[in-house]
Amino acid sequence: MGNYDVMQVCLNGHQITENYLKSPQFRKAFCTTCGQSTIHQCPSCGSDIKGAYHYERVISLGPSAPVPDICEYCGEDFPWREKKNRLVKELKENKGDNLFILDQIFDKFHLVVKQLRQRYNDRETLDVGDEYDVQDLLHSLLVIFYDDIRPEEWTPSYAGASSRTDFLLKDENMVIEVKKTRKTLKARQLGEELIIDIARYKKHPDCKLLYCFVYDPDGFIVNPKGLENDLNSDDQEMKVRVKIIPKGH
Numbered sequence: 608m609g610n611y612d613v614m615q616v617c618l619n620g621h622q623i624t625e626n627y628l629k630s631p632q633f634r635k636a637f638c639t640t641c642g643q644s645t646i647h648q649c650p651s652c653g654s655d656i657k658g659a660y661h662y663e664r665v666i667s668l669g670p671s672a673p674v675p676d677i678c679e680y681c682g683e684d685f686p687w688r689e690k691k692n693r694l695v696k697e698l699k700e701n702k703g704d705n706l707f708i709l710d711q712i713f714d715k716f717h718l719v720v721k722q723l724r725q726r727y728n729d730r731e732t733l734d735v736g737d738e739y740d741v742q743d744l745l746h747s748l749l750v751i752f753y754d755d756i757r758p759e760e761w762t763p764s765y766a767g768a769s770s771r772t773d774f775l776l777k778d779e780n781m782v783i784e785v786k787k788t789r790k791t792l793k794a795r796q797l798g799e800e801l802i803i804d805i806a807r808y809k810k811h812p813d814c815k816l817l818y819c820f821v822y823d824p825d826g827f828i829v830n831p832k833g834l835e836n837d838l839n840s841d842d843q844e845m846k847v848r849v850k851i852i853p854k855g856h
């Protein structure tokens with residue numbers, strides 16, 4: 608005989624802990640993968656989300672239970688299910704809301720990086736260590752959704768900058784810029800560089816939307832939401848979106 612613990616999940620469907628009661632130290636107010644807030648109860652009926660099963664006097668080390676898509680008490684979809692359904696629908700209809708699709712890729716990017724490290728028998732893998740690795744992996748992921756991806760290599764004008772590849776999605780009039788934070792590229796430097804890049808792309812004839820993807824696995828950016836808000840803009844000439852992931856280190 609035993610009993611179920613409670614599961615805590617972020618609104619994007621990432622599992623935080625399945626031992627919410629037994630190990631309160633693993634609870635998190637925000638998801639460290641994507642920055643979303645977390646729940647442990649159904650938003651519709653308030654029932655606990657079922658977590659790990661604890662046998663009496665047995666320590667379970669089995670794999671964790673999958674995150675459920677619907678509430679078993681009231682039958683309503685959990686918030687993350689609606690997102691999944693919408694992604695499938697967008698792709699089927701092939702009209703693709705680009706910001707929505709890119710958000711899905713960027714939100715999952717850190718999970719993809721971690722998953723790639725889990726190879727059978729420790730075989731060789733793409734381990735994302737620097738900005739070039741981020742570019743290459745992101746390029747591969749974009750191929751799933753976009754047919755015409757044009758890598759644009761250039762050398763930024765800021766001091767000590769090495770050459771970089773951005774991606775032009777010509778049919779979508781969009782440029783995706785990729786950065787990875789490091790000791791010498793924290794919030795202040797990153798903000799300065801992005802301002803220069805934004806000015807540069809305003810002159811680009813094919814760029815109506817600039818999406819800057821910043822990968823910050825080591826948490827050099829202390830206030831990612833603040834930096835995003837400072838730089839995001841809905842300018843008629845060119846929209847700017849900045850996304851820093853993962854958040855909430």
Ligand SMILES: [Zn+2]
Binds near residue numbers: 618621639640641642
């Ligand atoms: Zn999450």
Ligand SMILES: [Zn+2]
Binds near residue numbers: 649651679683
């Ligand atoms: Zn419910």
